[in-house]
Amino acid sequence: MKQKAVTSWFILIVALLMLASCGTESDNLPEDPDTGGEIIEGEVTSTIEEMDNGTYRYTVKNDTQELVTFNFTSGQRYDFTLTDEQGVEVFRMSSVSMYTQALGEENLSPGEELQYDIQVPAANLEPGTYTLEVWMTSTEGTNYPAEIEHIIE
Template sequence: MKASLTYKKVSEDSVDLLFTVTNTTDEEQIITFRSGQRYDYVLYKDGQLIERFSEGKMFIMIYEELPITPGESMDFLIPLQNLEPGNYKVKVWLADRDWPTLRESVEFTI
C-alpha cells in the first residue's frame, strides 16, 4: 500500500489537497474505518501548528471495511480555505490504525 499527496492552488488563499491511497500489492487489502472520519491532518504555517482536522469535531460511529483490489486507489479531496500568506506544511494520514505508514506531507506557499 502506498500513499501520495498533491496540492492545487484554487484561489489566492485556498488549495485543494488530493490524498490518494493505492494498493500496490498483489492481494486485496482491507481498509477499516471505525467512524465517519476517513483521514486526519495537521497544518503548519511558518513552522507553527495552526490546525488539526479532527480537533473539536465529532464523527458518526460506524464500522466499515472497504476492500481495495490490486492497483485500485481511494482518493480524498481536502479543501484548505481562507489561508493567510505564509509557508505551509501539511501532513495527512489515513484514519485506519491498521495502516500507520499511509501518511504523506507536502509544502506550499500562499
C-alpha cells in the first residue's frame, strides 16, 4: 500500500511539472506584419545628404530596440575627409580644427537620431568631383561612416 501511495504521488508530481512547463513561451511579443510575425532587430544606420551647396547633413539613427551610447575623448563628435578622384585624401577636418579636451557621451534611444550639419570649406581645391566621407569619432565600436560626392566647379 505504501508503494502504491509513493507511485501515485510521483505520477501526480510528474503530471504537474508537465502541465507547468506548457505555455511558458510568451505569446505577448509584438508582431511585425511584414515578416509574418517575426521580430527583426534593426541596426544603427548612417546617412549623409546635401542640404545646400557645400552644406551636408550627417545623420546617425538608432533603429535598434536598445539604448546606444557613444563615448568621446574630446568635444569632437565626427570627422570628415575629402578624397580626390585618384583616392588621395586632400582635406581632413580634424587637421585644421581644435576641440575641447573633455570626456563626453551621446546617448541615442531607440528610434532617435543624431544630426550634424557640415560645411565643407573651399580649401583651395581644384574643380572636380571629390568623395566626402564622414564618420563618428567615438572611442569604441563602429564609427558609422557615410559618403557622398562633393563637386567643386
